[in-house]
Amino acid sequence: MIYLDHNATTPIDDRVLEAMLPYLKSFYGNASGLYRLGRLARSAVDTARNQVAELVGASASQVIFTSGGTEANNQALANLEPAAGLAVSAIEHPSILEPTERLRQQGHPVSIIGVDQHGLIRQEAIDEIIRDPKTAWVSIMLANNETGVIQDVTRHAGQLKDHNISLHTDAVQAAGKIPIDFKRLGVQLLSLSSHKIYGPKGAGALVFEKGVRLSPLLLGGGQEQGYRAGTENVAAIVGFGKAAELAKSELDQRNERLSLLNTHLEDGLRSIPGLTIFSEAAPRLPNTVQFGLPNSDGEMLLMKLDQQGIAVSSGSACASGGREPSYVLTAMGVDPVLAQSALRISLGTANTPDQITQFIKLLKALVCQEG
Ligand SMILES: Cc1ncc(COP(=O)(O)O)c(C=O)c1O
Structure with missing residues (x-):
């Protein structure tokens, strides 16, 4: 084939699978457990958090593990204050477009940012959303899954920041393919997915700027600093971490x-x-x-x-x-x-x-x- x-x-990288296997077999502890098996799992999750943070030049405390890019994107859009406006590009992944449509139905003003014939964000569309005082959040993907077009997210983040507008970027396709520096990008939120970088399916991350308003989608046991409840999928997170480390070094x-x-x-x-x-x-x-x-x-x-x-x-x-x-x-x-x-x-x-x-x-x- x-x-x-x-x-x-x-496909999953052999080295990633190797790193995961002990956490599927021997080290099955719950990462919240206080005994040795639990501490082993916690330590593995912490290592993975560092590896994922390093892939995008962020610190470990800025990484929330999710079930994948879809969940990270959904969570990124869950922060809107009541009646706050949202603008997303026309070429976003459905995991941005569908939640956007729901927010529109719930009464949030929504704008769609157009692209030119090359698939690049039109500057006039950015100027327009900046002029609209309702715009609070914007989502522009770093690289498109179909065309592979890379947006100038750093430039747009700077323009939006000058007007107190926050920016999320979906970096699911860009990660592991181009260098990413969270600080230099200047965004407030960034989404990642493990299975696009030779890691296992079912793991992803939302990277956040300190101080940004974040709303959990899942409530419960208080895992992930209270931003994403649920027992950690330790083996998948370990695999994601290893995949991120390899994506950066290679x-x-x-x-x-x-x-x-x-x-x-x-x-x-x-x-x-x-x-x-x-x-x-x-x-x-x-x-x-x-x-x-x-x-x-x-x-x-x-x-x-x-x-x-x-x-x-x-x-x-x-x-x-x-x-x-x-x-x-x-x-x-x-x-x-x-x-x-x-x-x-x-x-x-x-x-x-x-x-x-x-x-x-x-x-x-x-x-x-x-x-
Ligand atoms: C740009 C982009 N964002 C988000 C996703 C969703 O990621 P996941 O499959 O991890 O939910 C994809 C998957 O195809 C994607 O290409």
């Missing part, structure tokens, strides 16, 4: 390989007549390419590639299965027919140049059959 869908999820090495593979991939794609690489002119993650082919159907191509043992995505994992063109591409003003043909390739550490060659060869053959 050739797996080219690492933005959907990544970032340059991974990116060097990924950039070479990506160049190989994009050169191959450009040799297919009529193919469009979306957001080609924007800063993008080194592992992500989304493209469209005139007169093709993305979903059909995906299925034919799958029959040949190649896994790709036709957009965000959550959107595939539906027949609507990607809302991210729609927000960029991409023609709906071209958007319907979109495929996303997201490379990972185990991919090889030979796999890319095989993919391009098969794609060309399939396109010829269709044409």
